[in-house]
Amino acid sequence: xxxxxFKLSLLVVTFATAIVGVLxxxxxxxxxxxxxxxxxxxxxxxxxPLVLPPTVTGYYLIVLLGRRGLIGEFLYETIGWTFVFxxxxxxxxxxxxxxxxxxxxxxxxxxxxxxxYETASYTLGKSELETFFRITLPLARRGIxxxxxxxxxxxxxxFGATLMIAGNIPGRTQTMPLAIYEAVASGDDxxxxxxxxxLTAISILAVYLTNKISRSNVYG
Amino acid sequence: xLEINVKKRLSNGSGVGRTNDFTLDIEFAAAPDGITIxxxxxxxxxxxxxxxxxGILAPDEGAVSVASTVYFDSRRRINLPxxxxxxxxxxxxxxxxxxxxxxxxxxxxxxxxxxxxxxARAREMLSLFRIEPLGARLPREMSGGxxxxxxxxxxxxxxxxxxxxxxxxxxxxxELRAKLLDEIAAAQQRAKIPFLYVTHNEAxxxxxxxxxxxxxxxxxx
Numbered sequence: 001x002x003x004x005x006f007k008l009s010l011l012v013v014t015f016a017t018a019i020v021g022v023l024x025x026x027x028x029x030x031x032x033x034x035x036x037x038x039x040x041x042x043x044x045x046x047x048x049p050l051v052l053p054p055t056v057t058g059y060y061l062i063v064l065l066g067r068r069g070l071i072g073e074f075l076y077e078t079i080g081w082t083f084v085f086x087x088x089x090x091x092x093x094x095x096x097x098x099x100x101x102x103x104x105x106x107x108x109x110x111x112x113x114x115x116x117y118e119t120a121s122y123t124l125g126k127s128e129l130e131t132f133f134r135i136t137l138p139l140a141r142r143g144i145x146x147x148x149x150x151x152x153x154x155x156x157x158x159f160g161a162t163l164m165i166a167g168n169i170p171g172r173t174q175t176m177p178l179a180i181y182e183a184v185a186s187g188d189d190x191x192x193x194x195x196x197x198x199l200t201a202i203s204i205l206a207v208y209l210t211n212k213i214s215r216s217n218v219y220g
Numbered sequence: 221x222l223e224i225n226v227k228k229r230l231s232n233g234s235g236v237g238r239t240n241d242f243t244l245d246i247e248f249a250a251a252p253d254g255i256t257i258x259x260x261x262x263x264x265x266x267x268x269x270x271x272x273x274x275g276i277l278a279p280d281e282g283a284v285s286v287a288s289t290v291y292f293d294s295r296r297r298i299n300l301p302x303x304x305x306x307x308x309x310x311x312x313x314x315x316x317x318x319x320x321x322x323x324x325x326x327x328x329x330x331x332x333x334x335x336x337x338x339x340a341r342a343r344e345m346l347s348l349f350r351i352e353p354l355g356a357r358l359p360r361e362m363s364g365g366x367x368x369x370x371x372x373x374x375x376x377x378x379x380x381x382x383x384x385x386x387x388x389x390x391x392x393x394x395e396l397r398a399k400l401l402d403e404i405a406a407a408q409q410r411a412k413i414p415f416l417y418v419t420h421n422e423a424x425x426x427x428x429x430x431x432x433x434x435x436x437x438x439x440x441x
Contacts, residue, residue, distance in 0.1 A: 114315070116311050116313065116315040117315055117317060117318075119274075119276055119302075119309070119311075119315070120309065120311060120315040120317070121317075121328070122276075122302040122303055123274055123302055123305075123307055123308065123309040123329075123375075123378075124328055124329030124374070124378050125303050125304075125306070125329060125331055125378060126303065126328075126329075127303060134328075135317055138319045139317075139318065139319060
């Protein structure tokens with residue numbers, strides 16, 4: 001049981017962190033470098049899962065992706081598959097709740113790069129995209145890595161939204177936080193203890209790494 | 221030849237009740253056979269002028285052209301992107317990319333060549349400015365004068381049509397300044413493109429300039 005939920009958590013979190021990394025960077029670039037109508041509204045919407053009760057986030061996910069949901073219905077009718085009660089659903093839940101942490105950290109560190117470096121790159125003939133990848137990204141990388149580590153930790157601990165959309169099916173969607181809940185509910189203290197210790201150790205490591213990365217001063 | 225004839229409304233205001241708005245209204249030409257000095261107190265529009273030439277800012281109206289290329293023309297609705305203007309820019313704080321070595325900084329802007337050729341050309345530039353030992357060093361491992369030379373080499377390595385220098389010696393101590401001024405003059409002789417040099421230092425202006433333009437509150441005096 002412990003091993004199964006550990007493996008499942010690892011699977012979900014690996015996919016979730018990868019997706020958060022790509023989406024988070026894209027949104028952070030958009031929010032830091034572009035001006036468009038409704039920009040701060042978009043930022044607010046993406047930040048919502050940070051302050052909403054996870055069950056509410058999960059409820060919206062069902063409204064969106066459930067079998068009769070706005071996207072879910074189309075998906076179910078065309079390929080006969082749904083996110084509900086699957087580990088992919090757990091990935092979506094983890095992505096949605098972890099994404100704001102990544103966007104906040106990446107946007108702040110992208111905005112803190114001295115704009116003269118970017119201007120210098122433009123005068124040397126480089127496009128905005130090439131400048132982003134060769135200058136801005138390497139210079140902002142500490143904040144970006146810190147954001148990734150935090151997102152990883154948040155995705156690992158995700159409970160409420162996961163329960164709503166993926167359920168709590170042992171071996172299929174029961175990640176570690178859900179397994180703890182069940183262990184406690186069924187009076188299996190030993191199992192709850194081990195799972196709690198594993199999650200605590202990983203979380204401490206994540207926070208330690210984040211602090212270490214954001215404090216190291218690479219370029220003086 | 222760099223030709224500029226532009227108007228640009230500027231707000232220099234800082235804080236309530238201290239608005240210092242004025243219109244930059246300038247017309248001059250900078251020849252490719254020497255260094256044109258643009259001097260004036262801070263807030264007189266010097267740096268803005270450089271930014272208008274580079275395309276970092278757009279004028280409200282007027283025209284900017286270098287050699288036979290029109291960079292900006294409000295009447296013909298031309299506004300060439302920065303990347304296509306081929307301007308070299310030496311920033312006040314150099315703006316060397318902190319994560320790249322001197323050689324990589326110089327190679328960064330060299331066009332139409334593979335990586336090996338670019339690095340070889342960067343090494344040529346390093347020896348031209350007599351800073352070969354700096355090739356593998358990061359900017360934070362260099363002195364102000366060394367960074368200044370690398371910044372100059374980087375700007376010229378991209379084969380620009382005009383070189384813009386924004387108070388390039390303000391962070392360098394006095395002894396070194398005279399030496400670097402000579403090097404900038406020598407670089408101009410080799411490159412044979414217009415150098416537009418912004419300073420508020422009269423001594424620098426006299427030593428370097430073949431042509432001297434003084435700005436006060438956005439106008440040539």
